[in-house]
Amino acid sequence: MDYAWDFxxxxxxxxxLLVGLLNTFKLAxxxxxxxxxxxLPVGLMRYARxxxxxxxxxxxxxxxxxxxxxxxxxxxFFAFPIISPFDINAFTAAALGLTLNTVAFSSEIYRAxxxxxxxxQWEAGKALGMTGKQQLTRVILPQALRRMxxxxxxxxxxxxxxxxxxSVIAYGELMHQAKTISTIAFNPIEMYTVVALIFFALIxxxxxxxxxxxxxxxxxx
Amino acid sequence: MTEMLRLEGLVKRFDxxxxxxGIDLTVQKGETIVLxxxxxxxxxxxxRCVNFMEVPSGGRVHLMGxxxxxxxxxxxxxxxxxxxxxxRARVGMVFQHFNLFPHMTVLQNVMEGPRTVxxxxxxxxxxxxxxxxxxxxxxxxxxxxxxxxxxxxQQRVAIARALAMEPEIMLFDEATSALDxxxxxxxxxTIKELADEGMTLLIVTHExxxxxxxxxxxxxxxxxxxxxxxxxxxxxxxxxxEQTQSFLRGHGRFRLPETPAQEQx
Amino acid sequence: MGYDWDFAVVLRDFDLLLLGLLNTLKVTGLALxxxxxxxxxxxxCRLYGNALIRWPVGLVIEFLRTTPPIAQLFWFFFALPxxxxxxxxxFEAAVLxxxxxxxxxxxxxxxxxxxxxxxxxxxxxxxxxxxRNRALRRVILPQAVKRMxxxxxxxxxxxxxxxxLVGTISYADLLFRANQIAQSTYRxxxxxTIAAAIYFVVIFACSLGVRLLExxxxxxxxxxxx
Numbered sequence: 001m002d003y004a005w006d007f008x009x010x011x012x013x014x015x016x017l018l019v020g021l022l023n024t025f026k027l028a029x030x031x032x033x034x035x036x037x038x039x040l041p042v043g044l045m046r047y048a049r050x051x052x053x054x055x056x057x058x059x060x061x062x063x064x065x066x067x068x069x070x071x072x073x074x075x076x077f078f079a080f081p082i083i084s085p086f087d088i089n090a091f092t093a094a095a096l097g098l099t100l101n102t103v104a105f106s107s108e109i110y111r112a113x114x115x116x117x118x119x120x121q122w123e124a125g126k127a128l129g130m131t132g133k134q135q136l137t138r139v140i141l142p143q144a145l146r147r148m149x150x151x152x153x154x155x156x157x158x159x160x161x162x163x164x165x166x167s168v169i170a171y172g173e174l175m176h177q178a179k180t181i182s183t184i185a186f187n188p189i190e191m192y193t194v195v196a197l198i199f200f201a202l203i204x205x206x207x208x209x210x211x212x213x214x215x216x217x218x219x220x221x
Numbered sequence: 222m223t224e225m226l227r228l229e230g231l232v233k234r235f236d237x238x239x240x241x242x243g244i245d246l247t248v249q250k251g252e253t254i255v256l257x258x259x260x261x262x263x264x265x266x267x268x269r270c271v272n273f274m275e276v277p278s279g280g281r282v283h284l285m286g287x288x289x290x291x292x293x294x295x296x297x298x299x300x301x302x303x304x305x306x307x308x309r310a311r312v313g314m315v316f317q318h319f320n321l322f323p324h325m326t327v328l329q330n331v332m333e334g335p336r337t338v339x340x341x342x343x344x345x346x347x348x349x350x351x352x353x354x355x356x357x358x359x360x361x362x363x364x365x366x367x368x369x370x371x372x373x374x375q376q377r378v379a380i381a382r383a384l385a386m387e388p389e390i391m392l393f394d395e396a397t398s399a400l401d402x403x404x405x406x407x408x409x410x411t412i413k414e415l416a417d418e419g420m421t422l423l424i425v426t427h428e429x430x431x432x433x434x435x436x437x438x439x440x441x442x443x444x445x446x447x448x449x450x451x452x453x454x455x456x457x458x459x460x461x462x463e464q465t466q467s468f469l470r471g472h473g474r475f476r477l478p479e480t481p482a483q484e485q486x
Numbered sequence: 487m488g489y490d491w492d493f494a495v496v497l498r499d500f501d502l503l504l505l506g507l508l509n510t511l512k513v514t515g516l517a518l519x520x521x522x523x524x525x526x527x528x529x530x531c532r533l534y535g536n537a538l539i540r541w542p543v544g545l546v547i548e549f550l551r552t553t554p555p556i557a558q559l560f561w562f563f564f565a566l567p568x569x570x571x572x573x574x575x576x577f578e579a580a581v582l583x584x585x586x587x588x589x590x591x592x593x594x595x596x597x598x599x600x601x602x603x604x605x606x607x608x609x610x611x612x613x614x615x616x617x618r619n620r621a622l623r624r625v626i627l628p629q630a631v632k633r634m635x636x637x638x639x640x641x642x643x644x645x646x647x648x649x650x651l652v653g654t655i656s657y658a659d660l661l662f663r664a665n666q667i668a669q670s671t672y673r674x675x676x677x678x679t680i681a682a683a684i685y686f687v688v689i690f691a692c693s694l695g696v697r698l699l700e701x702x703x704x705x706x707x708x709x710x711x712x
Contacts, residue, residue: 003568003569062690063686065693066685066686066689066690066693067647067682067685067686067689068646068647068648068650068661068685068689069647070647070650070651070661071650071661071678071681071682071685072682074661074664074665074678075678075679075682078665078668078674078678079668079674079675079677079678079679080675082489082674082675083489083675157552161552161553161554161555162554164554164556164557165554165556165651167556168556168653168654175554175556175557175560178557178560179560182564188560188564188565188568189564189565189568189569192557192560192561192564192565193561193565195557196549196553196557196558196561199552199553199554199557200548200549200552200553203552203553204548204549204552207548207551207552208548272613274609274612274613302617302618306615306616306617307615309612309613309614309615310614310615311615313613313614314613316606316609316610316613318606319606320604320606320607320609320610321610322607322610322611322625322629323629324628324629324632333614333624334614334615334616337616337620337624338614338615338616338620339615379610382610382614383613383614386614386615
């Protein structure tokens with residue numbers, strides 16, 4: 001393996017990579033915020049006694065958890081525009097797929113987190129005369145959220161990794177920019193090595209931090 | 222008399238904490254030694270140094286007349302895992318929490334050591350396992366799973382598992398502490414039987430009445446040292462040290478069997 | 487929404503989709519076949535290797551776990567052949583990538599499983615004279631593997647989902663076939679919906695199986711505590 005590595009093209013096209021990086025962040029941020037925001041109501045709907053709330057929520061979560069996320073993205077890019085009332089570009093398709101996927105997964109985190117709080121806590125709130133909503137927001141969620149933080153962090157990390165799938169539908173995030181550069185500059189070895197390293201540098205530190213945090217939570221019990 | 226175990230100036234440190242501060246002890250074949258002491262006195266650590274579950278930080282252990290470990294440079298003795306493994310096979314140990322292998326039946330638990338460690342043929346292992354299960358009164362449970370046994374039964378299986386290695390010394394590390402009170406008796410009876418048969422035993426226990434009846438010698442440990450040592454009636458009935466006295470007062474459950482005490486007097 | 491659904495066009499090519507599914511299962515199966523044993527080796531290196539082994543192995547595991555699978559796939563398909571001077575077809579690249587990628591995840595499952603076994607089990611094995619290797623083989627791993635089964639299966643399902651990437655290097659899996667049919671029939675909505683439905687049926691069935699197993703194990707675990 002006496003291959004002569006040449007990174008000059010990557011330096012030359014660093015602007016393209018930077019744009020890709022920004023797009024990766026943009027996509028991840030939008031999906032994370034929307035996903036976590038809508039995850040809570042969906043998670044709560046699965047608690048509802050009424051089948052009109054419970055059933056659709058359950059069906060939604062199962063569909064999005066049990067199909068590959070790339071299929072979701074491709075569906076929103078190739079299939080959905082046919083019946084969509086609005087225009088779909090690569091960004092909206094990727095954002096739709098990844099957001100709904102995040103909603104499904106985070107709703108399960110909310111659900112498990114709320115379930116992990118002892119029943120006595122609801123009852124204590126009830127005994128004080130709190131409404132159901134007050135019990136949830138004043139007593140349960142503050143306790144549950146702390147336990148959910150590592151799971152949400154892991155979800156966020158997973159999401160950043162998943163944004164790379166948007167390259168399949170030619171959204172100009174980091175992976176797609178790398179693909180483009182490697183085609184222009186004929187440097188797949190350098191380019192794909194560098195892009196893997198960039199992702200590693202982006203994701204490894206928070207992933208490590210979450211692992212540490214989880215361990216410290218375990219120790220505190 | 223044959224010397225089975227000799228400890229010379231045994232020291233054990235965990236990081237900065239010195240748990241054993243120089244223990245000297247000689248145990249003859251067939252002797253039953255009971256180690257007493259408050260929690261943190263080092264009695265369990267002492268036991269665990271005998272079969273090298275813990276490697277001593279200083280001093281020397283002689284087993285069956287042989288010093289264990291190689292002399293390194295200076296005062297340090299080096300212990301290689303390769304040398305320690307066969308020693309553990311000759312010293313049996315019974316734990317507080319039984320530690321039966323949950324994925325094996327009772328019979329398999331007892332066969333495991335002879336089979337994989339001693340490499341004996343299968344049929345011999347099984348015969349041996351059944352013999353020792355019968356000995357602890359559990360031959361009829363050979364095909365049961367550990368999880369389906371009571372705590373007392375599990376502990377007796379653990380004793381059979383250790384015996385199946387036909388060890389020269391047996392160590393009991395608070396073998397009844399995790400048991401419900403009504404299950405303690407059956408385990409103590411089993412241990413007593415071993416003592417009567419002339420097995421060399423080192424026992425850490427909080428059952429003082431048992432210690433009194435079974436022990437040839439009782440050692441009272443405090444802060445990593447042997448504070449007091451003697452025949453059971455000496456240490457348990459007429460302790461010299463203030464600490465031993467207060468330890469015994471703290472164990473209200475201790476009821477002396479009356480006849481042997483009077484015989485001694 | 488005045489769209490005229492027409493599934494008939496698509497159903498004519500249904501066998502192509504099934505062939506694609508077969509390829510999906512093939513890649514998944516082979517990746518499991520290589521990934522699980524490799525994962526065990528990596529886990530043991532990470533747990534018991536000396537610093538010279540532990541650190542690099544840990545780094546490799548973390549690298550494979552934290553970089554996007556598509557970046558790995560592209561590297562093995564586009565970069566590795568030039569670098570190593572060998573020809574690698576899409577199928578080989580896919581199996582290679584997903585074997586390595588999943589081995590890193592399986593390594594962590596193994597590690598967690600081994601670490602979850604109580605210290606008393608090690609001590610009991612040690613006390614009857616077992617060496618560490620023998621204790622691991624006879625006492626620790628059999629118990630650990632049983633505990634890990636649900637995590638293994640979940641990981642295997644995750645792997646199957648990830649293999650949808652192989653279409654990007656033109657390996658004809660289910661999603662790749664769907665895309666082809668969509669382009670030839672102009673019926674993207676029907677094709678992708680059906681493809682998604684097939685994935686859902688297969689994956690959901692597996693998930694339900696895992697959940698069933700988990701509750702059953704939890705129930706039997708209660709009665710066999712300790």
